[in-house]
Amino acid sequence: MSTPHIRIGTRSSQLALWQARWVAAELERLGAQVEIIEITTQGDRQQSGPIVELGLQGVFTKEIQAAVLRSEVDLAVHSLKDLPTETVWGLTLAAVPERENCCDAIVSASGEKLAALASGAIVGTGSLRRQAQLRAMRPDINVRGIRGNVDTRLSKLTTGEYDAIILASAGLNRLGLAEKVSEELAPPRMLPAPGQGTLGIECRLADELLLKFVAQIQHPDTRASTDAERSMLALLHAGCSAPVGAWGRIENGKLRLDGLVASLDGTQILRAAASGSLDDPLQLGRTVAEELLAQGAQQLIDAARNS
Numbered sequence: 001m002s003t004p005h006i007r008i009g010t011r012s013s014q015l016a017l018w019q020a021r022w023v024a025a026e027l028e029r030l031g032a033q034v035e036i037i038e039i040t041t042q043g044d045r046q047q048s049g050p051i052v053e054l055g056l057q058g059v060f061t062k063e064i065q066a067a068v069l070r071s072e073v074d075l076a077v078h079s080l081k082d083l084p085t086e087t088v089w090g091l092t093l094a095a096v097p098e099r100e101n102c103c104d105a106i107v108s109a110s111g112e113k114l115a116a117l118a119s120g121a122i123v124g125t126g127s128l129r130r131q132a133q134l135r136a137m138r139p140d141i142n143v144r145g146i147r148g149n150v151d152t153r154l155s156k157l158t159t160g161e162y163d164a165i166i167l168a169s170a171g172l173n174r175l176g177l178a179e180k181v182s183e184e185l186a187p188p189r190m191l192p193a194p195g196q197g198t199l200g201i202e203c204r205l206a207d208e209l210l211l212k213f214v215a216q217i218q219h220p221d222t223r224a225s226t227d228a229e230r231s232m233l234a235l236l237h238a239g240c241s242a243p244v245g246a247w248g249r250i251e252n253g254k255l256r257l258d259g260l261v262a263s264l265d266g267t268q269i270l271r272a273a274a275s276g277s278l279d280d281p282l283q284l285g286r287t288v289a290e291e292l293l294a295q296g297a298q299q300l301i302d303a304a305r306n307s
């Protein structure tokens, strides 16, 4: 193959740029020439108001996908958890590199762990999934919405606006902020979002040479785990902002998936888990989704959507 020249489209947040540069370095290592092009998305322009109210799914990904489709860039680097499960016509998820860390983490102003936070402490997270699971563990704390990139959120701890916030460990690790973590809320204590801690690389379906080249940075175990998580999410018709958690991983040579759907107040938590073949992650996702639906998951998802 001649030296491919690849234009990467990315959001311009610090984390997104870090992720794009990481992919660029991997592709360069394989012999590509890479250029990074920054694209502003609707999600970046609207920094105020709850993210849930931005309405349409894919506020962080749509404009980047459009740039790939228009051939302004060749490849999009997404946080897989922000990428809607509905495939955009003409695009394909070309590769999923190795997962960083799937966990959620609590960063508290005092450095204390969740159990040590005072009753009534204010904990910031905009994610309905985190809010619900947090309320289930600590019904006595105040869970409040929060917006902005990682730095903005951390600054709201220093100003005293919040006593603690919840962030993805992966984002903190990538930005060199791992020492900020007061406690990792590892699954099964808190189930992460489908695709959390993982990058998704999207290309034009027709760009066969590039698809083949990019496939080299796929991590098969991560692909199988996240395909199962996303298949479950798709079948729940929940969207990326619903109170839905998923934890896919390889255990004893099998693909295992835990799924969770919660009520916003955390009083109802539905759980299901199953194991299956690494060769059929989509079926495993369906199995777990069907088990959750049989327990009444749709009602909780609809209630969260209309809240």
Ligand SMILES: NCc1[nH]cc(CCC(=O)O)c1CC(=O)O
Pocket: 079, 080, 081, 082, 166, 167, 168, 169, 170, 171, 195, 196, 197, 198, 199
């Ligand atoms: N929705 C924002 C978002 N998208 C991806 C990450 C973190 C990195 C990842 O999960 O890969 C974050 C921030 C956060 O949840 O703390």
